[in-house]
Amino acid sequence: MRTVQITDVDPTRAEDLLAWNALLRDGFNAGREAAWWASDEAVLAQYGDPKPERTSVLLVATLDGRPVGAASASADPGEPAEVEISVLPDARRQGVGTALAEAVRARLRGVAEIVQAETYSEAGKGFATELGLRVGNQEHRLLLDLPIDLEVLRAQHPAPSEVEVRSWTGACPDDVLEDWARLTTQMEEDVPMGDLTRPASRGDVDSVRRGEQRMADQGWILVRSLARLDGVSVGYTEIFVSRHDPEIITQDDTLVDRDHRGHGVGRALKLANLENLMTLEEAGRARWVQTYTALDNAAMLALNRAFGFHTADQLTILEGPVG
Template identity: 35%
Template sequence: MISVREVDPFDEPTFGSWYDAFHAAAVDQRPAAVVANREALTFSLQNPGPAKRRIPVGAFDGDRLVGAMLFEYPLIGDPDTVEVEIDVPPAERRRGAGTMLWRWATARAAELGRTIFQAELGVPATSDPWPGSAFAAGLGFTIGNIEDHFVVPLPYDADRLAQLTKDAGDLTGYRLTSWAGPCPEEHLQAYADLRTAMDLDVPSGEMTRHPEPWTVERLRPNEERMAKNYLALVTMAHTTDGTPAGYTLIYLMPGDPDNALQDDTLVLRDHRGHNLGTHLKLANLTQLADHRTTQTLLHTWTAQSNTPMQKVNTRFGFTFAEELHELERHAPGATE
């Protein structure tokens, strides 16, 4: 009989079994899957931050762990929301582990007074119904937003970089500043403002999102925490008089020898039309070349509705890997 309970991230043998199940299910049939490595996830769970509560939950058949769930809820913004990731390894499926984990999630959410469930699901290109999609639909989740997951090989092609640089032309009226690691003190306020603008600008479809503004007081501890497992590579654009205009961000993960993550790219609306996004990406790719070690793929995710960034990705040589479905379910009777 399957039972469900929280897993102590300090209990190394049990947490190790939990992570193995979590990882095995998440990468199954997904060649380009990116999953937090064990060291990074262990640190995150053992050292909870102020913005989010994260709970590892296991499904057990006796003493054997047969399913894993990461149950999360924000402590800053979106007070009605929980996020769930349910992962059951292929050999353990169709035995009720996923359903039992879901029941635990709904009970805990009710205790917390939270009524909106969100999840993300990587769906590779396949003609067959994707098991995770069928499971989520059966629980009542619907797709609120779809992003395309793209990859480009590393090291980045030098000839393409040279051609892109030539095509971009001179950058007039702006200056670029790049850094690796935490933001320099003199750019903290501008960077916080840009991060807030990014949260408000990024397409989210029908997903329920109420992002909280980034402040210097929130940004600095977040960066220090992230720096334990990620190296942030940032390039920011300013006008010649110092007004912030945009930024781009890549993460390198020392514990992941294969993957680098192209995260945010933002150009503020008043500064669009100057090829600034291309210049930002070019500068950060140069910075990536200086810090890359063994990573062989650079990943990025772009909403299907974001036509301008889709075109930029094509120019930079990114190719489609899979879709990322953002899912949402409201508890019966709940209103936003």
Template identity: 30%
Template structure:
């Protein structure tokens, strides 16, 4: 393969244990390229984690990954990340492919995709699933999600790439953002309204590591998150969570310099946690935060706990990190209850994320 006058090479990056040395430098360069690509798509660098933040998650024993890099003249110009679940009987893989904008349409993305697909074939995994980020559609020439909610521009390069290689659009997520601080009087009024519907529940909060007393409950909630969140036709095997896996999540956040802010719903009668929401504060102070999971168990919905938890965590964030300028979040377009909550407190759409799938038949 040739990009201009220089040949393109593809190799697998050994995931480093630290950012020191050659492999550490390659990892940093890869993250820099990743962040540049995403900033060009969305028009901002809000979703630009540091290499230190990302590194622990690439060594997660519960979500293993492999990295393939495309280089031109030693420069990293593309990457493909291949991930799978460790649970038994898993047929699906998850991946992403990104190429520097100045070297697209030269076969680099196709070569990286071929590497992903051949790796999956060797490992007898026949369900290939990927995600791509996009700006909001600005024309009527769109590809609609089969869920009936959300669409992406047909002429978008990532959309054309996916379709050309046999992938079908399965779901569209909305990317939303809220600027901080939020009006505290408005939050107080909305929290009061939510609390009128949530008798029998209380909010518990913590910063950083999950307290030991809640590890088992939070493991149960994370396991349910893997099955209860709207996924359309994207296939996930139910994740197996226990206290060890919860502690591993906290270990990764600490190693990357991230701080999680958690608000959880306590069902007073049972003494169990039945819902939670997480906000991730990045390593660099003053950078935008990312809204992570929000879940209320199906059997406890209808009490406005989602609104209560989201407001409680916004209040906690503004209290402990007043310099945080904004928050970004992702939600399935068909998840109207959560979009209602987000819109009510001030989140506005800034982009979208498409989920793609291809099943390879023998």
């Protein structure tokens, strides 16, 4: 009988941490197109300055002594634990994933009540449902090929004259910080999450600043735009660019206030922030912009596709009790 052994990884040991990250990446991204993963530098920064209230679980699985799988779990107090389980393709269906899942659950008992897990495959979805998780939400992963022709985009998506867009990189300017915190809180309330447990809001000013500092420490450049109508902030968008590995750029949130949708604000924001992005030296080394959109978010899917995004694959997020 082949032997599966599960070992905890000490995140203070850089060599072990990076080997774990590579193993998690190789199993999770096997067979996927242009799949992003956190750089070594970002992982070292993340675990070198952990959130004091967060519980982190890092596991490696060996099969007959060979590393073939890994798992990650993180849980903040009162929130669902986020779990990733990864097995190399040639070691699947030999009990490795099940052993990792059981070990993750054992370490999360008493820490969290709910787990959420992500997969891009039908096999992964089947594995998770066999463990007692249910599908909570599904999203398209979309890619925009780079470079882009800004002149063509400007001609295709003229910004409404009444929409004022302000763009910058890095931390939010002090004079719009409260507006940014308000809109990011609204995004947490509005973003489609299907049947998933919605996390508690963290959109206060202090949490914005803490988040910005952590992102900067991990090597992220924040590319941001804020839209105003009649002097009132009504929408925002942001893009994340890794200084260490800019090949895949992440388009994160885009929000337009409920009372101001359907008037071209989202289009103006996306165009302005892509123009903002293209001013960065790192953008010249990128090949794609990546974003996620819920399957039932027809308006945002249409907007993303109008800007040239195409579907790469589909993310399924599942949820269930820690057990």
